[in-house]
Amino acid sequence: MAAVFGGTQSLHTNALDEAIALPTEFSSRIARNTQLVIQEETHITNVIDPWAGSYMMEKLTQDLVDEAWKIIEEVESMGGMTHAVESGWAKMKIEGCAADKQARIDSGKDVIVGVNKYKLAKEDMIDIRDIDNNAVRDSQIARLKTVRANRDSDQVNAALADLTRCAETGEGNLLDFAVKAMRLRATVGEVSDAMEKIFGRFRATQQTVSGVYGAVVEGMASWETLKAEIAKFNDEEGRRPRIMIAKLGQDGHDRGAKVVATAFADLGFDIDVGPLFQTPEEAARLAIENDVHAIGVSSLAAGHKTLLPALVQALKDQGADDIIVFAGGVIPPQDYDFLFAAGAKAIFGPGTRIEDSAMTVLAEIRKARAQVTA
Ligand code: B12
Incomplete structure (x- = not known):
């Protein structure tokens, strides 16, 4: 409802087993129907902006805009978002926020019903979607082998060499060469390897917030x-x-x-x-x-x-x-x-x-x- 009130155009509702595994048919249906109930039974989608004119909402919106603007200015002063990401600043911000939230949940300052308050002494197990990841792995490897066996290797290698050359010389369009290689059934791994030869591989710096x-x-x-x-x-x-x-x-x-x-x-x-x-x-x-x-x-x-x-x-x-x-x-x-x-x-x-x-x-x-x- 918060998303709809906020004017969202696309909504995803998590399934009840979200933090346990991939959703089952049952849990997906409840998640989907939650949206349908909001849409069909509450009628809030019939009004463009149900909160318009609400002092509280206008104030909260303004606060959000003001705080967001401060962050945007901070990013600008660092030379823009690319620099902010590269320096690890953006990730540290997310991690600081996540650590603060976790501490608030763990200490009971923020309540999550059923997680840190109103818990049952013993929770019943629910049915989960069980995936045999060894079977998935085997079938993916088999598919990869079939793709490799049925493509024209010379053409694929030539397309990958073109891609590497483009990365090296800067001549041509990298994306165009990557698409051409993939149309010949080069794999994602091969396409990225072809560029890695020139660009190397990005390694994120390991930083953690403290305190x-x-x-x-x-x-x-x-x-x-x-x-x-x-x-x-x-x-x-x-x-x-x-x-x-x-x-x-x-x-x-x-x-x-x-x-x-x-x-x-x-x-x-x-x-x-x-x-x-x-x-x-x-x-x-x-x-x-x-x-x-x-x-x-x-x-x-x-x-x-x-x-x-x-x-x-x-x-x-x-x-x-x-x-x-x-x-x-x-x-x-x-x-x-x-x-x-x-x-x-x-x-x-x-x-x-x-x-x-x-x-x-x-x-x-x-x-x-x-x-x-x-
Ligand atoms: C945030 C999130 C993402 C973010 C991750 C950002 C990041 N840098 O971490 C993004 C959007 C990138 C993402 C991507 C994907 N995700 Co995701 N994601 C989640 C989500 C919603 C929350 C995870 C989270 O951060 N929780 C908050 C932290 C604090 O909790 P936590 O990790 O559980 O840790 C707690 C405990 O578990 C425990 N703990 C955990 N680790 C450790 C280690 C130690 C030492 C100790 C003591 C304790 C401990 O203590 C913590 C505090 O209580 C979960 C669903 C969920 N609600 O859990 C799905 C989920 C993990 N994602 C899922 C999937 C499928 C994906 C994608 C494959 C989606 C896709 N098709 O592209 C990709 C895969 C990306 C990849 N390469 O791995 C599935 C995994 C399914 C499964 N395991 O069977 C989940 C479960 C959602 C679902 N139900 O479908 N995801």
């Missing part, structure tokens, strides 16, 4: 107790508990990973954030190099049943099975037992209070340390 989460919860008893526990660990072990937060496979959702990283750091953990798109073997290597106690895999793209066991195996293969592994993100509860059996020590889904996850992680690290010293 934003802590500022909201500072002084709360449970937060201070946990900080003291971490300081105690430091006294006992001679170093702080060190955790690497990993993003594996083709999963670009890094907001949760960053929010958790900044909050854990505010608590006193030593945090490494791995780069996006690591293989399990690369993540294991980096974790060993950084001498971490634990790896927290943040998984939101349904790769957990393949990638987490592969990470546990990679740690074993590299002689580091004392590093414990836990997971967070969009992981259906139906998959928890599989992941525990595969070696995960704990799993934290959407809605987890960060303090609770930190407490569990600290306890698991302590347990693992006790085993090593025994």
Whole structure:
């Protein structure tokens, strides 16, 4: 309704299982029908601007415009949006905002019904859409093989060489060459490789905000107790508990990973954030190099049943099975037992209070340390 009142032209309503998995037919239908109820039963779409003339709405709109203008001017003073993105400023703004929001939810300052208030003691499982990602992977590889087998390789290679030449000389239209190569059935990977030869690959700088989460919860008893526990660990072990937060496979959702990283750091953990798109073997290597106690895999793209066991195996293969592994993100509860059996020590889904996850992680690290010293 807020979107319709705001004059939106295109509306997406999330399904009720949005934070658990891809939607089922059932949940998609409820999401779609929510829009239809607004459209057909409330009649608000019959009026162009139902809030027109409302003092409160005019004021809120003006406030929004004024605040947005300040940001636009800040961006302009940096030399424009391209510079703002390149410098990491834009991402830091988003991350600061996300950390603040998470702290407000975790501390109960902002209420999300059913998440941090009015919760059931025991939630019933709901049916979810289960996707066999190994089967999807196999069928995609088979399709790719068929495409490659049935195209004219000489023509494809010539088109890719044209694309590389255009990137190098600046002569011609890059997009035109890319489209030509794709019409000959070059793959996205091949087209991007052809340009990478000249342009290289963009690597995002890993920055995390600090102090934003802590500022909201500072002084709360449970937060201070946990900080003291971490300081105690430091006294006992001679170093702080060190955790690497990993993003594996083709999963670009890094907001949760960053929010958790900044909050854990505010608590006193030593945090490494791995780069996006690591293989399990690369993540294991980096974790060993950084001498971490634990790896927290943040998984939101349904790769957990393949990638987490592969990470546990990679740690074993590299002689580091004392590093414990836990997971967070969009992981259906139906998959928890599989992941525990595969070696995960704990799993934290959407809605987890960060303090609770930190407490569990600290306890698991302590347990693992006790085993090593025994
Ligand atoms: C924001 C978002 C995006 C953003 C991501 C921006 C970014 N830089 O992160 C954008 C728009 C780019 C995006 C893109 C896509 N998305 Co998206 N996205 C989401 C969304 C709405 C919210 C995720 C989020 O940021 N939540 C807020 C953070 C704070 O929460 P969180 O990550 O869950 O973390 C909490 C816990 O899980 C836990 N936790 C998480 N990680 C860790 C790690 C540790 C160590 C610990 C202790 C705890 C922990 O603690 C956190 C605090 O409680 C989710 C749906 C949802 N509601 O969850 C879909 C969702 C993840 N996306 C989905 C999909 C399909 C996509 C796309 C493939 C869509 C498309 N067809 O292009 C692309 C894929 C991009 C890619 N390369 O990966 C699906 C994934 C389906 C699945 N897993 O089965 C979801 C679940 C939506 C859905 N139901 O369909 N997405």
